[in-house]
Amino acid sequence: xxTSSVGAWxxxxxxVFYLLMPLMGTVEFSLRMLRxxxxxxxxxxxxxxxxxxxxxxxxxxxxxxxxxxVLIVVPTVYFVQLRLPKLRPIVExxxxxxxxxxxxxxxxxxxxxxxxxxxxxxxxxxxxxxxxLLFAYVALALPYMYRAIDSGMRTVDVRTLTEAAESLGAGxxxxxxxxxxxNVRSAVLSGAFLTFAIVIGEFTIASLLDRPVFGTxxxxxxxxxxxxxxxxxxxxxxxTWASMGxxxxxxxxxxxxxxx
Numbered sequence: 001x002x003t004s005s006v007g008a009w010x011x012x013x014x015x016v017f018y019l020l021m022p023l024m025g026t027v028e029f030s031l032r033m034l035r036x037x038x039x040x041x042x043x044x045x046x047x048x049x050x051x052x053x054x055x056x057x058x059x060x061x062x063x064x065x066x067x068x069x070v071l072i073v074v075p076t077v078y079f080v081q082l083r084l085p086k087l088r089p090i091v092e093x094x095x096x097x098x099x100x101x102x103x104x105x106x107x108x109x110x111x112x113x114x115x116x117x118x119x120x121x122x123x124x125x126x127x128x129x130x131x132x133l134l135f136a137y138v139a140l141a142l143p144y145m146y147r148a149i150d151s152g153m154r155t156v157d158v159r160t161l162t163e164a165a166e167s168l169g170a171g172x173x174x175x176x177x178x179x180x181x182x183n184v185r186s187a188v189l190s191g192a193f194l195t196f197a198i199v200i201g202e203f204t205i206a207s208l209l210d211r212p213v214f215g216t217x218x219x220x221x222x223x224x225x226x227x228x229x230x231x232x233x234x235x236x237x238x239x240t241w242a243s244m245g246x247x248x249x250x251x252x253x254x255x256x257x258x259x260x
Contacts, residue, residue, distance in 0.1 A: 023234075023237055026230050026233055026234055026237075027230075027234055029226075029227070029230045030042045030043070030227055030230035030231040030233075030234055032227070033227040033228075041227075042227040042228050042230065042231040043231045045221070045225075045228040045231060045232065046231070046235065050217060051217065051232075053212065054212050054213060054214045054216070054217035055214050055217075057211075057212055057213055057214075058199065058200050058213045058214040058215070059200075061130070061133065061134060061137060061199060061213065062137075062195065062196045062199035062200060063196075064134055065134060065137040065138055065141060065195055065199050066141075066191075066192045066195050066196065068134065068135075068138050069138050069141055069142065069145045069191070069192075069195060070145070070149075070188055070191075070192070072138070073142070073145050073146050073149050073191075074149060074176060074180065074181060074184070074188070075176055076091065076146075077146065077149050077150050077153050078153065078158065078176060078180055081150075081153055081154070081158055082158050082159060082162060091146075092146075095142050095143050095146040095147070096143055098139050098140050098142055098143055099143050103140065103202075103204040103205055104204050104208070106136065106139065106140070106205065107136060107204065107205045107208045107209065108208070110122075110132055110135075110136055110209075111123065111208070111209075114132055123209075129209055129210070129211065130211065132209060133205065133206060133209050133211050133213075136205045136209075137195075137198075137199050137202065137205070140198060140199075140202065140205070141191075141194070141195040141198055141199070144191055144194040144195060144198070145191035145192075145194070145195055146191075147191075148187045148188070148190045148191030148194065149184060149187050149188060149191055151187060152184040152186060152187020152188070152190075153180070153184050153187070156180070156183045156184060158180065161175075161179050161180065161183065162175055162179075162180075165179045189246075193243040193244070193246050194243070196243050197239065197240045197243040197244070200214055200215075200236065200239055200240070201214075201215055201236055201240065202215050203215035203216060203218075203219060207219070214236070217232075218232045218233070218236065
């Protein structure tokens with residue numbers, strides 16, 4: 001047992017070292033902007049207007065993506081689990097498609113379908129293109145949001161909660177958003193943090209739609225300012241890791257344990 005434990009710890013340490021080395025190298029490089037000394041000079045780019053505008057835009061798009069995803073996925077999972085269980089394999093297959101279809105193929109499909117000469121033009125103005133970007137991000141985050149909420153809702157007795165709410169005169173909207181949603185809050189938060197991390201770091205779709213998101217800004221900075229780009233990469237890593245950490249914190253089962 002002791003030998004097995006030592007081997008496990010050695011394997012974990014090797015894995016952590018392997019994963020942290022590139023990040024440590026990026027951090028070290030970002031601190032060497034001034035020759036011969038370490039400084040946070042490269043991180044001053046965080047105070048520029050361009051960074052703040054791109055990051056704020058990505059934050060808004062990420063929050064809207066989370067809201068729209070929750071409004072779509074929660075009712076879908078609820079009805080599939082309660083009334084349409086035979087459709088579960090089909091729905092799961094559909095939600096997996098964004099993982100199978102490359103993002104570049106997805107965005108070209110959107111441009112082909114919603115260009116200025118189509119039945120629903122969504123590329124003629126900046127506002128319309130923002131809506132198209134939002135829908136693209138909802139599709140991109142669908143596999144993660146669906147599986148998080150589906151896993152959470154499987155741990156809840158949806159049928160009993162629904163029957164109890166209906167016996168008290170609650171309507172569908174009340175059941176979904178005041179009965180079901182609070183019971184799967186941890187699952188929703190897990191999906192939300194994953195979605196946030198995906199949207200903040202996404203580049204391909206936003207670049208081809210010419211939207212000023214953080215990912216395209218990072219790419220533009222990297223073309224001529226490697227130290228600043230490294231600093232921004234560290235920030236992006238920190239945001240992603242913070243999202244994963246919050247997902248672990250809020251995703252824990254906080255229900256009281258019943259003593260036997």
